[in-house]
Amino acid sequence: MNTIEARICRILDDHASELAAFANDIYAHAELGYTEHRTAQRVADWLEHLCGLHPETGLAVTGVRAQVGTARPAVCLIGELDGIRCPEHPLAVPETGMSHACGHHMQLAALAGAALALSDPEIAAELGGSAVFFAVPCEEHVPMNRMAQLQQDGVADYCGGKPQLLMDRAFDGIDVAVTTHAHMVHCDSDFLLGSNSTSGFLSKLIRIKGRASHTAISPEKGINALDVVTLARSAIGMLRSTFRDEDCIRIGEVVRMRSTAVNVVPDEVIVDLQVRAKTWDALLETDKKIDRAYRGAAYAFGADVEITDGMGYLPTVPCLPCEALTQAASLLADADGNTFESVSPLVHNAASTDVGDLSHRMPVVNFTFSGFSGTLHGADFRITNEKAAYVQPAKLAALTIYRLLRDNAAQARALTDRFQPTMTAEQYRAYAARFDSGFVGEPSPF
Numbered sequence: 001m002n003t004i005e006a007r008i009c010r011i012l013d014d015h016a017s018e019l020a021a022f023a024n025d026i027y028a029h030a031e032l033g034y035t036e037h038r039t040a041q042r043v044a045d046w047l048e049h050l051c052g053l054h055p056e057t058g059l060a061v062t063g064v065r066a067q068v069g070t071a072r073p074a075v076c077l078i079g080e081l082d083g084i085r086c087p088e089h090p091l092a093v094p095e096t097g098m099s100h101a102c103g104h105h106m107q108l109a110a111l112a113g114a115a116l117a118l119s120d121p122e123i124a125a126e127l128g129g130s131a132v133f134f135a136v137p138c139e140e141h142v143p144m145n146r147m148a149q150l151q152q153d154g155v156a157d158y159c160g161g162k163p164q165l166l167m168d169r170a171f172d173g174i175d176v177a178v179t180t181h182a183h184m185v186h187c188d189s190d191f192l193l194g195s196n197s198t199s200g201f202l203s204k205l206i207r208i209k210g211r212a213s214h215t216a217i218s219p220e221k222g223i224n225a226l227d228v229v230t231l232a233r234s235a236i237g238m239l240r241s242t243f244r245d246e247d248c249i250r251i252g253e254v255v256r257m258r259s260t261a262v263n264v265v266p267d268e269v270i271v272d273l274q275v276r277a278k279t280w281d282a283l284l285e286t287d288k289k290i291d292r293a294y295r296g297a298a299y300a301f302g303a304d305v306e307i308t309d310g311m312g313y314l315p316t317v318p319c320l321p322c323e324a325l326t327q328a329a330s331l332l333a334d335a336d337g338n339t340f341e342s343v344s345p346l347v348h349n350a351a352s353t354d355v356g357d358l359s360h361r362m363p364v365v366n367f368t369f370s371g372f373s374g375t376l377h378g379a380d381f382r383i384t385n386e387k388a389a390y391v392q393p394a395k396l397a398a399l400t401i402y403r404l405l406r407d408n409a410a411q412a413r414a415l416t417d418r419f420q421p422t423m424t425a426e427q428y429r430a431y432a433a434r435f436d437s438g439f440v441g442e443p444s445p446f
């Protein structure tokens, strides 16, 4: 560890209690995606008052961005602002049920700590590019009903913060993204370096319209929308035998209907559905099967069906750790005894993240970290070790960015030179634009 690296670690050790207080305050005040105003204000205050930076605010509603230096390449550390609804979590906000059971407050500690260290004048002078700190809104996907409302109100057009920021060109001028999260797959080490593949998904809103009638007096005049759903779900159940194991296909559904008398044939049912798969091709193929199942079932009963596709997230392009990240983790292993391992290309994460969208456009340097117990999104999620959860991820992020940007940013340049985007900016815009007016233009009737 050289003197600059030792200084990074010292600054973070010296500010461990401030970082924990910052993170715990956010932990106890979780906010829904695109409404993270309080959280964004805390981040902006930290960047301004403790780091002496000049944060831009209000990016994609609540995003906050500040930077050390203006030169290229620009390496951007990302922290996610939003919580997840989990009313059973002990720190959930009573009025909203919002919690930080996905640990995004831990990422904000990493961002705040890394900004504090890298904005130190002695350290900043060693960076051969700029270090950008970007707290981004709404990683948790916005369901289609809420998205329709957000579009109508002119708040946001896209179902996740990173797609919105990509479409707003807020990542233009960023050359490398550094992302981090609480461990998302099982890992016994303090750090897991690199990106696993994650599944992509599409949202669907399926509206079945039948005909109400008295179930005893005139059942022959009714068209039972719930029976259509039952038949379609049976077909999808049988279609599962055509899914290939390696495609990791998952289908999640919620069925909603108007509360009605038991002796009235249900005339309208809405199904919210998410279909996930490891590859985009498998996703589209499965999506067609789902459409056929619902259209076929509606035909059998003479019901009407409207299927609206909504944006989800793209599969994450998997990536082994870069040299700078591995070197930084080795330094922390020597200095603080932290353990680390690299992602296995054999492990696939069947969940989804909007980092997937970013991974098609720029090199993503990712690591996940420990310091918690319980399940992500679960009521049992707990911080068990504040140093591991808040301080060490900040050190790893800062050391990695320093390694990427030192020596005239040689390692950052090597990453950008090697990177082959799987989608051009135009291709991404065309993909996202398909969903611009795809949402149902009215709030749900129930």
Ligand SMILES: [Zn+2]
Pocket (backbone or CB within 6 Å): 084, 102, 140, 376, 377
């Ligand atoms: Zn989450």
Ligand SMILES: [Zn+2]
Pocket (backbone or CB within 6 Å): 102, 103, 104, 139, 181
């Ligand atoms: Zn998360």
